Amino acid sequence: MEQTHKNTAEETGNTPGRMPLNAGDTGYGSVPGPGLTGSVVDTESTPLLIPAEEPEPYQRWQPMSKEELELAAGGPGWRRVRCYLVLLFWLAWVAMLATSIAIIVVSPRPVATELTWWQKSLFYQLQPDLFTDKHSEGSEGINVLCEQIPYIRSLGIEALILEGLFDKGASPLNLTAASGKVGTLPQIQHLVAESNKAGLKVVLDFCEVDLIGPQDVEENADKLSNQSVTAYRLRFWLQQGVAGFAICDTDAAYSEKTLLEWRGVFREFSQEEERIVVVKQTRDILPPLNNSTLVNVVVRSILPPSNHLLPAKEVADAIEKHLQTKEEDIWPSWTVGGKASPDLKKLLRVLMMTLPGSPAVEYDEDLDQRQNVSLNARSSLGENNSPSDSQIDKEKQKRLAVALFTSLSHSRAREEALLFGSFTFLPFNSSSNASSSISGSPPLPVLAFLRSWGCVHFLVLLNVGPEPHLLDPAWAPSLPKAGVFVTSTEMDRLGTTDLYSLELRPHEAIVIKLFEAGSYS
Template sequence: MSGTMSKDTEIDMEEVKLNELDPEKQPMTGDGQAAGGEKNGSVKLKVPDDEVTFTGLSKEELMRVAGTPGWVRTRWVLLVLFWLGWVGMLAGAIVIIVQAPRCKPIPEMNWWNEGPLYQISDLEAFSGGMDGLEAKLDSINQLKVKGLVVGPFHTVQADQPNTLNLKEIDPTNGSEKSLMSVLAKAHKKGISVVLDLTPDYKGTSPWFSNNIEDIMEKVTAGAEYWLNLGVDGIKLPDLSLASSASNWPKLQAAVQGNRTEEDTKANVLMGVAAGVSAPEASLLVNTTGVDLLLSDLLSSKNEGVERIRAMDTLQSQQRSVGWGLGASRNDHLSKLANNPGLLRLYQLLLFTIPGTPVFTYGDEIGLQAQEGESPKMVWDIEKEPSKEELNEVAEANRTEQVAVMKWFTSLSDLRGKERSLLHGDYYSLHSSASSLAFLRLWDQSERYITAVNWGSQPETLTPLLSPTTGEKLPETAKVKVSTDENLEVDSSIKLDKITLGPGRAVLLQFPFMG
């Protein structure tokens, strides 16, 4: 029997061996056996049912760890470092604020200091009357002007003071209702309106030839009437004579007496001073109490030395001084500037000079002055002519007028944006018989140098800034605008010598240097 069992055991062991497969031929399953229908090469992994998750320290464990001496010291070190850093940043900020240059306070400005004034002495020639003026306000507004000076157009007969009525508009010029419409529309556009109340504007003497005291009474009454209707100021001729009247203070009170700290807009008392020197003009500003004095210094003084001396004298009173070339007599700029180059030159000069630029209607397009009569204003110059209207000479004139107007508008816009040009300090740099140069700057704003040569020959200007000013010129500056073909816009030029062609001008710019 034992032999039988031994044989059976050997048979069983053989079957086991036969049933075992070669490991290389076993299916790649997780349990070592091929699942039903699965092919060799598939892998089946068994993922434990119980996943291990990290729960962190419990509150009790965290408190035990946080209370150990090592963590206590670490927390204190980090806290001290935080507060030291905070205090350091605060101290640094204070040092920066203390050491930084303080901004210069903006001077008190009135509306007549913020942009050019635009004079319209002949409404019929400008717009066909008062109704036409209202229709042209949109075009005027594009020039960035801040005020219109209109008139005179009151009722009077030449050299007849008994016919003077400053409260009534001559019917040939329009009606009071039309003027009120002009005022309303102009004010909506931010444009102020000043009335010229020259008493005898049709006669030989602006104040007639008799007792100025009686005329001044009528002017004061007329001023009160129009100011109560919304007019923003009055303009008077011959300030030297007007201010000599004993009742001049009464007129002042009528125009300026309603000013309070709450007023957002003041009325302007504007006077003309023709034929006076710069010191005399300065004295008039100081003694008459006038808000704006319009002189003829630029047109009466032809040499650059005289003009720069006048600017030197009046620059400290720039918020009370108006400048024009012919504007004091309602003449057009083209009367002095008889070519397009000079037109641009004098526009650049007026927009960058320390004071208020004053223009006569049409100066923005170079409207040609006519002897003895007002030139008719030209409109729609940007409109292309039809084939029937096409004329080579007329088209060339139109193209030039468009270019001059764009130049004018760009300068007006620049002056309104740049503090150095708007109300900045002034320093003379150079002057000769036919040229001049000056510097305009304000606090930490961009600086500007105006250089002009109205002579018939090229000229080299040598800008020199007095060391007593405390300011310095850089070695180079950038060309902002130019009428000289040799000085391209955005190019850089050296300031030791500025060469300008005949009848050429340039405006240079350089940054605040600290």
């Protein structure tokens, strides 16, 4: 046993009680032996901190050479192609521009006639004594009318024709004695001044007033040494700011001799704005004058005078007669004239506001702001004094009338076609939806006309009869088939429409702005 141990010790080269000489080689403790990754050699040569990777060397940017650019762009051939494409683009652009200019130059263009203020204005005929009623609360008519000037101006009205200021045969100088029921001279002067401040022209109605005869001019005899009585009276009112005078075709002043004298007086006051003469036509034919320029505006009635409501047939005949009549050189102004039902009254208002000329609207309670205020006051009562259905309906009709009037006046003010566009009467057939006509008489035709300015067209349709109508598809094939509603008598037509699917209601008038399919010009 001892021998065996001894031999073993000798083979290993170790003697008992001594540390092996190659202890480091065999590994001791946590130090790995040779050939392992954690050897003594590796441990000593490995740095304690791992160094960061060094950045790549910075390469300085250099622009590409011409050869490199051509190579990247596909070669020199592509450069020539791009140059040709750019040149072709600019040549095409210049060609389109030149073609557009040529089309504009060659195309016929409407020539705008410069209109004077009285050719663009909407006239409102009224009598100041109509404002002297229970709503004026004791104030006189002139003062109440002064308070209504801003409201009247907001409706689009630009000129007032004041009627009833002078009694028949009275002198226009002595207002206090002649028309004390209407107002005194200072009140009328104040009315004229307030109207001018609001941009509202004032035209005095001298119909049936004796302007020729010598009337009570002794106190002004020294001023009349070199002028006639009429010239002195005209100068008096022109100095107050009056824009013109209205006479009837039956007055003695309606003569070439008298109107020539008036024109001489007007020249003294027409440096800034022209002063005008308005003639109210009371006969079927206006008495001719050798010099038609002596009269600026002729007020014509659409309906014949009548004391009773005219039937629809007479209204339709009167409208068709005026639509087919070519107007004279004298500038026309349209007014309703005769009496008609409330439905036809709205239709006639649309007609006269869209005809060529200057509309002259007569005083209407539906446009009176005081009437609307009184209705609103009654509508705001308590439950015990609640308004009746008739009062509510009346208030609704008044609001509708104001909305229709405002829509027509504003459309006419901003649309050139309605101001000085051409006029074309459009007679056409229509199909009636009524199974039978009233009293066995044939249905009334639909009346229509066109107002055009350049490429803008306004179509006005008037159904005077009591039956609904559809337009015949064969009607006016040259016109566009689509349009947009501008206004209607009931103010309930909105948006676009197709003419061939449009149904006209009884006693309805419609204004449509036509446009080509797919266009809203």
